[in-house]
Amino acid sequence: MSDDQLSAEQRDARYVMHPLTDARANLQSGSLLMERGEGVYVFDNAGNRYIEAMAGLWSVGLGFSEQRLVDAAIKQLNRLPYYHAFSQKGHNPMVDLAEKLVGMAPVPMSKVFFTNSGSEANDTVVKMLWYRSNALGETQRKKFIGRKKGYHGITVASGSLTGLPVNHRSFDLPLPGFLHVSTPHHWREAQPGEGEEAFATRLATELEELILKEGPETIAAFIGEPVMGAGGVIAPPATYWEKIQAVLSKYGILLIADEVICGFGRTGNMFGCETFGIKPDIMVLSKQLSSSYQPISAILLNERVFEPIADETHTIGTFGHGFTGGGHPVAAAVALENLNILEERNIVGHVRDIAPALQEGLRTLSDHPLVGEVRGLGLIAAVELVTDKGAKSSRHPAGALGKRAAAILQNKGVISRAAGDALTFCPPMIVEKDQIDAILTALHSALDETA
Numbered sequence: 001m002s003d004d005q006l007s008a009e010q011r012d013a014r015y016v017m018h019p020l021t022d023a024r025a026n027l028q029s030g031s032l033l034m035e036r037g038e039g040v041y042v043f044d045n046a047g048n049r050y051i052e053a054m055a056g057l058w059s060v061g062l063g064f065s066e067q068r069l070v071d072a073a074i075k076q077l078n079r080l081p082y083y084h085a086f087s088q089k090g091h092n093p094m095v096d097l098a099e100k101l102v103g104m105a106p107v108p109m110s111k112v113f114f115t116n117s118g119s120e121a122n123d124t125v126v127k128m129l130w131y132r133s134n135a136l137g138e139t140q141r142k143k144f145i146g147r148k149k150g151y152h153g154i155t156v157a158s159g160s161l162t163g164l165p166v167n168h169r170s171f172d173l174p175l176p177g178f179l180h181v182s183t184p185h186h187w188r189e190a191q192p193g194e195g196e197e198a199f200a201t202r203l204a205t206e207l208e209e210l211i212l213k214e215g216p217e218t219i220a221a222f223i224g225e226p227v228m229g230a231g232g233v234i235a236p237p238a239t240y241w242e243k244i245q246a247v248l249s250k251y252g253i254l255l256i257a258d259e260v261i262c263g264f265g266r267t268g269n270m271f272g273c274e275t276f277g278i279k280p281d282i283m284v285l286s287k288q289l290s291s292s293y294q295p296i297s298a299i300l301l302n303e304r305v306f307e308p309i310a311d312e313t314h315t316i317g318t319f320g321h322g323f324t325g326g327g328h329p330v331a332a333a334v335a336l337e338n339l340n341i342l343e344e345r346n347i348v349g350h351v352r353d354i355a356p357a358l359q360e361g362l363r364t365l366s367d368h369p370l371v372g373e374v375r376g377l378g379l380i381a382a383v384e385l386v387t388d389k390g391a392k393s394s395r396h397p398a399g400a401l402g403k404r405a406a407a408i409l410q411n412k413g414v415i416s417r418a419a420g421d422a423l424t425f426c427p428p429m430i431v432e433k434d435q436i437d438a439i440l441t442a443l444h445s446a447l448d449e450t451a
């Protein structure tokens, strides 16, 4: 059949290889293609409406039709559609955005380095810290510690920081020198009778033992999301971050907060670091930075990180790293407008006000026979499905229950995302109570049909 006789879905099957997709399955049916967006809704090519209860990929904070972001992009496209930041050149939107981010940071930060995606940002952080260690003459200090189920992206280095088997399998990742400690998931990982604080103490001890085994002088940094997102929305147990940070300070190890999902209001504060009292040396930002209307990410560095790097660039004559699109003027202008809107409309306050509707609403499903755990805070949550509540397990292959429930829910007009058997929710932060109620009603009936 010639292309003009085919639907977009059939042409998708013919021409597109999708990320995070079974390519053979896509050859059969193509993908669900969205045609337009409005507020928290997206509409597919057939005109079906869905509540985007994942804000795309945890990212469209202001929803799918914020005209001011469109206008900001057009204005910048008309003024200066592109310029770069290499070799002591740049442009105004990048400077304005850097200043704004340093001003917003919950701990003192010194400089901002711009990249295009969360993965590129974390990849850049790895390279920066290798460079920094060399600058300090600490040539041994090259290892990174992440966590099992942590997600930091998929490039060779950021994929190595990630602790999810699906992102490693058949890719020959992680690279050597990328270590992973236990997931801070109390419901699943705590020993019988172990309270949250005792569990947190055990995890901090595990971290300290790993540092001692590897040699503290070999560890460049620890990386963590304040709340794990793609690993299944796992909020840390009480006292976790306090205890982890005490271990890191004891051995002089840097802390990287990956705020790619938590940043800009998601947990009910501007940053996840504020919610959990985290004092990082490096913050990685993306997604809700521009509500994903443009690809952009930012790395915030404190003086302790920046200074040795700056010395080395002076010795070498340059910092031999950067991306053509890093800090793109259109993306920077959109991000600035996005941050202005967050502040003007007090979106963080809205998240706090509306969060109980989602969190308490989801918890009313706890008695459902398929629900093992409901978890989350702010406007990020997960419902973990099991067939045996006592054993916290499913009789189906891992992930099958989550996939099935997500598909049924999608047919009811709500897009969630399955992380294994956990259904995750992260609606645009502009979501209203009636829309949360619609998500809950659809979910309830989807769970009944999944059983």
Ligand code: PLP
Pocket (backbone or CB within 6 Å): 057, 116, 117, 118, 119, 120, 122, 151, 152, 153, 154, 225, 229, 230, 258, 259, 260, 261, 286
């Ligand atoms: N870090 C976190 C916490 C993420 O959730 C993600 C993406 O979901 C990334 C990094 C990678 O971002 P990107 O997909 O833009 O490369």
